[in-house]
Amino acid sequence: MKLVSRPGVGTIACGVAKAYADLITISGYDGGTAASPLTSVHYAGSPWELGLADAHQSLRGNHLRGKVRLQTDGGLKTGLDVVKAAILGAESFGFGTMPMVAVGCKYLRICHLNNCATGVATQNDQLRENHYRGTVEMVKNYFRFVAEETRQWMASVGVRSMEELVGRVDLLEVIEGSTAKHGKLNLQPLLSDAGIPAEMPQTCQVGHNDPYDLADLNTKMLELAEQAIADKSGGEYELTITNCDRSVGARTSGAIAKAHGNLGMQDKPVRFNFTGHAGQSFGVWNAGGQELYLQGDANDYVGKGMAGGKIVIRQPETVEYASNETTIIGNTCLYGATGGTLYAAGCAGERFAVRNSGVHAVIEGAGDHCCEYMTGGLVTVLGQVGCNFGAGMTGGFAYVLDMDNTFVDKYNHELVEIHRVAPQHMEEYKNHLRSVIMGYIDATDSAWATHIVENFDDYIGRFWLVKPKAASLGALLNHMRSRPE
Amino acid sequence: MSERLNNDFQFVEVDRKGPVKIAAAVRKQQFAEIYEPFQQKQASEQAHRCLECGNPYCEWKCPVHNYIPNWLKLVSEGNIIKAAELSHQTNSLPEVCGRVCPQDRLCEGACTLNDEFGAVTIGSVEKHITDTAFAMGWRPDMSKVPETYKR
Numbered sequence: 001m002k003l004v005s006r007p008g009v010g011t012i013a014c015g016v017a018k019a020y021a022d023l024i025t026i027s028g029y030d031g032g033t034a035a036s037p038l039t040s041v042h043y044a045g046s047p048w049e050l051g052l053a054d055a056h057q058s059l060r061g062n063h064l065r066g067k068v069r070l071q072t073d074g075g076l077k078t079g080l081d082v083v084k085a086a087i088l089g090a091e092s093f094g095f096g097t098m099p100m101v102a103v104g105c106k107y108l109r110i111c112h113l114n115n116c117a118t119g120v121a122t123q124n125d126q127l128r129e130n131h132y133r134g135t136v137e138m139v140k141n142y143f144r145f146v147a148e149e150t151r152q153w154m155a156s157v158g159v160r161s162m163e164e165l166v167g168r169v170d171l172l173e174v175i176e177g178s179t180a181k182h183g184k185l186n187l188q189p190l191l192s193d194a195g196i197p198a199e200m201p202q203t204c205q206v207g208h209n210d211p212y213d214l215a216d217l218n219t220k221m222l223e224l225a226e227q228a229i230a231d232k233s234g235g236e237y238e239l240t241i242t243n244c245d246r247s248v249g250a251r252t253s254g255a256i257a258k259a260h261g262n263l264g265m266q267d268k269p270v271r272f273n274f275t276g277h278a279g280q281s282f283g284v285w286n287a288g289g290q291e292l293y294l295q296g297d298a299n300d301y302v303g304k305g306m307a308g309g310k311i312v313i314r315q316p317e318t319v320e321y322a323s324n325e326t327t328i329i330g331n332t333c334l335y336g337a338t339g340g341t342l343y344a345a346g347c348a349g350e351r352f353a354v355r356n357s358g359v360h361a362v363i364e365g366a367g368d369h370c371c372e373y374m375t376g377g378l379v380t381v382l383g384q385v386g387c388n389f390g391a392g393m394t395g396g397f398a399y400v401l402d403m404d405n406t407f408v409d410k411y412n413h414e415l416v417e418i419h420r421v422a423p424q425h426m427e428e429y430k431n432h433l434r435s436v437i438m439g440y441i442d443a444t445d446s447a448w449a450t451h452i453v454e455n456f457d458d459y460i461g462r463f464w465l466v467k468p469k470a471a472s473l474g475a476l477l478n479h480m481r482s483r484p485e
Numbered sequence: 486m487s488e489r490l491n492n493d494f495q496f497v498e499v500d501r502k503g504p505v506k507i508a509a510a511v512r513k514q515q516f517a518e519i520y521e522p523f524q525q526k527q528a529s530e531q532a533h534r535c536l537e538c539g540n541p542y543c544e545w546k547c548p549v550h551n552y553i554p555n556w557l558k559l560v561s562e563g564n565i566i567k568a569a570e571l572s573h574q575t576n577s578l579p580e581v582c583g584r585v586c587p588q589d590r591l592c593e594g595a596c597t598l599n600d601e602f603g604a605v606t607i608g609s610v611e612k613h614i615t616d617t618a619f620a621m622g623w624r625p626d627m628s629k630v631p632e633t634y635k636r
């Protein structure tokens with residue numbers, strides 16, 4: 001986990017270590033800033049020295065230092081930098097700029113343009129073939145000298161190994177300072193052991209920061225489907241799920257993507273039918289070729305980063321409440337998802353489909369900030385939404401059913417505009433909307449959606465189509481069809 | 486104005502090409518320019534070859550630290566007046582420097598592209614900026630300059 005060196009980074013580092021990170025990088029503001037805007041170069045972050053000392057002391061104080069490796073980066077160049085970083089608590093050191101310079105980088109700061117004249121940071125074949133001069137030996141040579149200088153410094157302070165050096169703040173001395181103000185800087189907090197007993201470990205003592213959650217359900221799913229994935233034969237499995245099972249489906253998705261690519265198993269999907277209450281991140285990074293059917297409800301982050309496939313969630317048959325009035329999935333679903341389908345027969349929490357760039361989703365209600373920063377895909381909400389709909393939305397489009405005529409006040413007017421679906425010239429969208437709802441009914445048997453389709457003429461006048469102002473009404477559907485994620 | 490140039494690979498696709506040199510036989514007869522002036526289109530094309538390096542080596546090498554990448558960009562966009570204003574911020578006689586500076590040892594020598602692609606024709610563009618701006622009727626703004634009675 002990479003953390004920006006800034007005030008309070010120690011607390012964040014402790015949280016990250018508790019969440020079973022194996023390695024924490026404290027990243028300072030110096031060094032590699034090749035493609036960042038000057039405002040970031042000038043005003044973001046603080047030196048790694050401050051953040052590293054803070055993180056090291058906090059981790060030790062909270063009995064976590066022995067569980068996690070601590071790295072630092074941000075303009076490390078020489079062996080002396082390495083030694084100082086080790087003294088302040090790092091056992092691993094990140095180098096970016098200098099090895100790049102060793103292979104020929106001239107610090108042009110145009111890495112983001114793909115036209116690096118030295119051929120270091122470009123995909124352009126001509127520049128790479130004809131103008132790149134770097135070799136592995138150059139980098140090796142650079143690091144050999146860094147290592148050598150590190151050894152010299154360690155020898156001069158009488159330390160034999162890195163293990164002994166980490167956290168030895170007593171080896172640093174405060175200089176007088178070249179000006180009166182400089183001399184008055186109080187650096188003691190950086191150089192203290194924060195009152196933590198010396199027997200607390202200074203370095204990582206374990207190979208792997210094992211999580212408490214063993215992901216039993218994911219393991220079981222992979223066992224069941226392993227053969228079907230390898231043979232690309234598809235299959236269907238019944239399982240129960242509880243809210244202790246998090247990130248369900250991630251491991252099988254990984255197996256599918258590894259064997260057949262993200263969308264390689266679309267035509268022969270493996271299908272898992274769950275009953276119960278899903279924990280966080282149900283269907284996270286779902287690959288094309290994995291279909292998750294859940295009867296019950298799910299927590300936050302359903303379908304986060306999903307790439308393809310299908311997630312269908314509906315309420316248990318035994319309940320009697322109306323699906324369009326009840327929440328079925330939590331907050332921030334479909335965060336950054338790139339493709340696939342999500343049907344959830346119920347309402348979603350806040351920030352539904354934030355950063356969605358390709359998923360087609362149908363739900364029956366949403367909280368605030370629905371479709372925030374959306375750049376692609378289609379969201380259909382068959383019910384009420386919260387405020388700030390479509391903030392920062394620059395792509396894709398949405399249908400929203402507005403029963404009490406409040407949507408005009410709820411959507412964010414900055415980047416999106418809304419149209420009625422009912423008028424004559426919108427015939428194409430009307431049919432499209434109907435087909436979207438039909439697909440939803442097929443998967444979920446939603447009573448509310450069935451009611452809408454049966455009385456389509458009564459409801460069509462209450463639908464809005466939400467689209468980015470920059471997109472033309474005529475091209476939306478074609479664009480959707482040309483990219484049928 | 487023609488379409489604004491926007492090609493990140495201009496330095497690969499367009500070679501360094503200075504203005505045409507006037508034949509020695511002609512020059513022997515007169516005391517005048519060595520090179521023909523740049524045309525607007527050619528100046529823009531050549532100026533657009535600049536990579537706009539984050540640490541402009543040309544600017545650093547220039548004894549008066551001219552804002553070279555910045556006015557090259559203005560020229561490539563066809564904004565001669567702005568370029569002339571900028572050029573005069575660091576240098577009171579840029580049209581002279583454009584002609585007599587040893588660019589091959591200074592800005593053009595330090596140019597990132599000098600090693601393998603051919604440096605940007607900084608000198609010729611510098612000359613082009615002020616000459617064109619003068620021809621367009623532009624004059625340096627002297628209103629803020631205090632009189633020293635020393636000329």
